Amino acid sequence: MAIIKTEAIVLKTFDFRETSLIANFFTKDHGRVNGILKGIRTDPRKFASTLEPFSSNEIVFYQSRNSGLHLVSQCDLRDNFSPLRNNLESVVCAYYLVDLLRQFMPEEEKNTAVYELAVSALRRMESHKEPQKISRVFLIKFLKLIGFRPRLEACVICNKDVFEDAYFNAKRGGLLCPKCGLSDNYSAAVLKGTVASILHMEENDWDNSLRLGLSGKIKEEFNTILQNFMEFHLQVRPRSKEVLEALAC
Numbered sequence: 001m002a003i004i005k006t007e008a009i010v011l012k013t014f015d016f017r018e019t020s021l022i023a024n025f026f027t028k029d030h031g032r033v034n035g036i037l038k039g040i041r042t043d044p045r046k047f048a049s050t051l052e053p054f055s056s057n058e059i060v061f062y063q064s065r066n067s068g069l070h071l072v073s074q075c076d077l078r079d080n081f082s083p084l085r086n087n088l089e090s091v092v093c094a095y096y097l098v099d100l101l102r103q104f105m106p107e108e109e110k111n112t113a114v115y116e117l118a119v120s121a122l123r124r125m126e127s128h129k130e131p132q133k134i135s136r137v138f139l140i141k142f143l144k145l146i147g148f149r150p151r152l153e154a155c156v157i158c159n160k161d162v163f164e165d166a167y168f169n170a171k172r173g174g175l176l177c178p179k180c181g182l183s184d185n186y187s188a189a190v191l192k193g194t195v196a197s198i199l200h201m202e203e204n205d206w207d208n209s210l211r212l213g214l215s216g217k218i219k220e221e222f223n224t225i226l227q228n229f230m231e232f233h234l235q236v237r238p239r240s241k242e243v244l245e246a247l248a249c
């Protein structure tokens with residue numbers, strides 16, 4: 001039984017029996033991991049963390065070979081992102097972030113880049129006046145890192161470059177040129193500015209991505225494109241979908 005020490009973001013916790021807690025972590029070195037913290041509810045001082053959602057901790061766990069539930073022997077709080085918790089909007093955005101990690105990251109598959117991206121987003125939510133902007137940039141970069149993004153560079157039917165306002169079809173997984181889009185009943189019109197904004201955020205660093213101003217219409221289309229795409233291809237509806245819709249304001 002291997003003993004593993006790693007950084008971990010708490011995604012969700014569940015009470016287990018009278019005494020214990022099961023936590024779903026997203027760890028830096030082992031991806032998404034389920035751990036049991038025995039006795040934490042009868043003796044909260046047993047662990048140096050209260051395992052708040054989206055807090056960052058250092059955990060030690062015994063890797064079980066027979067089940068996906070590992071025994072956590074140590075959990076020390078590294079960062080609770082306290083300034084973030086004073087702002088309701090930031091808290092909602094942080095919950096959206098952990099919701100995405102919980103639903104999209106496979107169990108026990110390391111993805112350090114996604115871990116670093118999540119920590120970096122939470123850190124920025126502590127001080128940024130518009131946390132929803134952070135959520136938006138996080139979502140774009142996250143989808144790209146996990147290799148799950150709509151095709152936006154060229155028309156998914158005729159393969160021609162699209163330089164103007166176009167159409168988007170979630171089922172086909174990407175953009176349609178005006179000609180193909182017009183004859184497709186299941187596509188929705190999108191502005192070229194929306195597509196350009198998504199591509200800009202995929203390619204640029206945090207600061208450059210956050211500097212980009214978005215009109216209300218672009219924010220709305222942005223959410224429609226990504227939300228429909230995620231729902232159609234993963235058959236899951238992120239529980240905080242309403243949050244994302246609210247972010248369009």
Ligand SMILES: [Zn+2]
Nearest residue numbers: 155158177180
């Ligand atoms: Zn086309």
